[in-house]
Amino acid sequence: MTTPLESLIATGTKLWLDSIDPELVAENRRLGATGATSNPLIIADILKTGRFDDRIEQLMRQGLNDADVAWEMTDHLVAQAQEVFLPVWEATGGDDGYVSFELDPLLEDLELGPPEDERVARYIELGKKWSAGHKNRMIKVPATPAGLQALEDLAAAGVTLNVTLIFTQRQYEQAREAVWRGAQRRESLDGFKSVYSIFVSRIDVYTEKHVPELSPAAQGQVGIVNAKRIWAENQRYWRDKGTPLKQEIIFASTGTKKPEDPPTKYVAAFAGSDIETNPPATNAATQKSGLTFTRQVDVLPPQEVLDEIDQKVDFAHLEATLMAEGIKKFADPFRHLLELISEKRLVLAN
Numbered sequence: 001m002t003t004p005l006e007s008l009i010a011t012g013t014k015l016w017l018d019s020i021d022p023e024l025v026a027e028n029r030r031l032g033a034t035g036a037t038s039n040p041l042i043i044a045d046i047l048k049t050g051r052f053d054d055r056i057e058q059l060m061r062q063g064l065n066d067a068d069v070a071w072e073m074t075d076h077l078v079a080q081a082q083e084v085f086l087p088v089w090e091a092t093g094g095d096d097g098y099v100s101f102e103l104d105p106l107l108e109d110l111e112l113g114p115p116e117d118e119r120v121a122r123y124i125e126l127g128k129k130w131s132a133g134h135k136n137r138m139i140k141v142p143a144t145p146a147g148l149q150a151l152e153d154l155a156a157a158g159v160t161l162n163v164t165l166i167f168t169q170r171q172y173e174q175a176r177e178a179v180w181r182g183a184q185r186r187e188s189l190d191g192f193k194s195v196y197s198i199f200v201s202r203i204d205v206y207t208e209k210h211v212p213e214l215s216p217a218a219q220g221q222v223g224i225v226n227a228k229r230i231w232a233e234n235q236r237y238w239r240d241k242g243t244p245l246k247q248e249i250i251f252a253s254t255g256t257k258k259p260e261d262p263p264t265k266y267v268a269a270f271a272g273s274d275i276e277t278n279p280p281a282t283n284a285a286t287q288k289s290g291l292t293f294t295r296q297v298d299v300l301p302p303q304e305v306l307d308e309i310d311q312k313v314d315f316a317h318l319e320a321t322l323m324a325e326g327i328k329k330f331a332d333p334f335r336h337l338l339e340l341i342s343e344k345r346l347v348l349a350n
Contacts, residue, residue, distance in 0.1 A: 004264075004286050005031050008271055008293040014096055016250070016277040020081040021046050024280045031287060034088045036081050037100035037140070037162070037252075037277050041333035043074050044340050052077075056341070057348045066341045070334070074101065075130065082136050089136035094191055095245045100162045101130050102140040105330040108147075119146035127154045127161075138162040138195065142330060143171040144323070148178055155182025155194065162250065164197040165326045168319040172196055172230050176237060176247075183243075193245045195275060196234065198227045199253040200266050202322055210321065211312055218308045220261070221301055224269045225309055227251055228300060231274060248274040255279045264289050272297035 002010070009015055009032045016035035017028040019042050025033075046052065052073065059069045081099040089097030103126045106112065107119045114122065123146060127139045141147045141154065142165040154161060155178070163175040179194045186192065203223035207214055214222075231249045238247045254266040254276055263285035270276055272295030278286070300306060 002292070003031075004289050004291045004293065005283065007291070008267065008276075008286070011271040011293055011295045012273050013271050013293075013297075014248075014275045015283070016275055017283065018042070018252075018255075018277050018279045019045075020077050020099060021280075022077075022080055025081050025084050028280065028283055029084055031283060033283070034096045035085055035098045035275070035277075037138075037250075038074065038078055038081075039102045039140075039333065040070075040074075040105060040337045043070070043077060044333065044337040046077060047073065047337075047340060047344070053344065053348060056344055060345055060348065066338045066345065069341050070337050078137065079134070082134065086136055093245070094135075094193060098136050098138045098160065098162075098193075100138040100140045100164075102164070103127060103130070105334045108142065108144055108327045109331050110327070116146050116149075120149045123147060123150035124153050124157075127159045128157055131159045138193075140164045140197075142326075143175050144327065148174050151175060151178035152182040152185075155179045155192075156185035157182075158186065158191070160191075161194045162197060163194070164252070165323070165330065166196055166198050166230075167203060167322045167326075168226070168315050169230055169233065170315075171319065172198070172234070176234070179247075180241070189243050191245070192243055193247070195248045195250050196230075197250040197252040197277070198230050199322070199326075200224065200227050200251060201253045201255060201257050202326075203318065205257050206318055206322055207313065210317070214312055215305075215308060217301070218305050218312075220258075221305060222309055222313055223253075224266065225300060225306065226315075227270065228297060231270075231297060235273075246274075250275045250277050252277050255282045262289075264291060268293055268296060270297050271295055 015033045017033045018037055020036050020038045059072055078099050078101045085097040107122055131137055131139050138160045140162045143163055166172050183192045200223040204220050207222045234249050251270040256263055256265050267286050271293040
């Protein structure tokens with residue numbers, strides 16, 4: 001009997017996990033997941049368990065400061081997950097089986113971060129550093145002004161990219177163009193792979209607050225419509241570029257935020273193509289749902305709903321608001337990770 005997640009994958013969706021916890025990676029690999037992604041919040045949650053205290057203590061004895069411990073542990077945990085998904089990468093010729101590694105979020109700190117030109121240079125430097133020697137590691141770069149400026153040189157250098165923190169078509173188009181310019185500077189397009197992470201549920205949280213006048217038919221659909229439109233544009237754009245590997249959309253932020261929404265709301269909406277990066281709880285709830293999924297990624301609401309969204313939603317304001325929130329959510333978890341390691345230093349020293 002086909003399970004719900006098996007039916008999702010059968011529609012053409014690649015299922016990735018929004019975690020690199022070794023236990024969750026193993027469990028979700030058995031369920032059909034073929035990739036994963038990480039961020040400082042995920043790393044902190046793993047380290048809180050105490051399972052890696054021995055390794056942390058060893059790094060501290062080597063004289064590493066808190067930030068260096070954080071990055072060494074991130075590198076270690078991402079590499080562990082890469083080993084699990086490497087057979088997928090090999091079987092697909094590099095079209096799947098990746099684990100994403102997020103670059104330093106503190107570069108985007110509005111008060112303490114460096115000037116923009118230095119941020120760009122650091123993104124390029126760090127992207128090359130953390131991707132070196134890794135077949136199936138993607139480097140996550142945010143679609144901030146500095147991140148977008150770094151993409152061309154990173155793509156030209158052969159770095160496999162996951163452009164994250166994308167909320168609008170404008171951001172997506174800027175990212176895509178920069179990556180493609182860089183790809184064309186390579187000697188060959190063999191091995192060129194890029195993905196674009198479109199955040200979904202945060203948009204519906206935004207419209208609840210900022211566009212309450214949307215009708216019940218449109219409210220809660222803006223994130224889905226926005227991502228599906230970007231997906232369609234991505235399909236059109238790459239169709240004639242002759243890239244051996246697929247350049248794909250990641251449907252991210254797929255965990256529902258409203259208790260009354262079924263946990264499979266976004267999972268079902270994007271079934272049929274590209275990549276869904278789902279939180280562990282979303283995958284677990286999906287597997288328990290008993291549902292059979294069908295292709296929905298190219299199905300849009302009625303025209304009157306689309307017209308209403310276009311008339312009432314100010315996407316420039318949406319992008320500015322969600323990017324300001326996103327940058328804060330980007331940097332704060334890394335500060336929390338550093339605090340956690342500092343606390344562990346005191347405990348382990350005793």
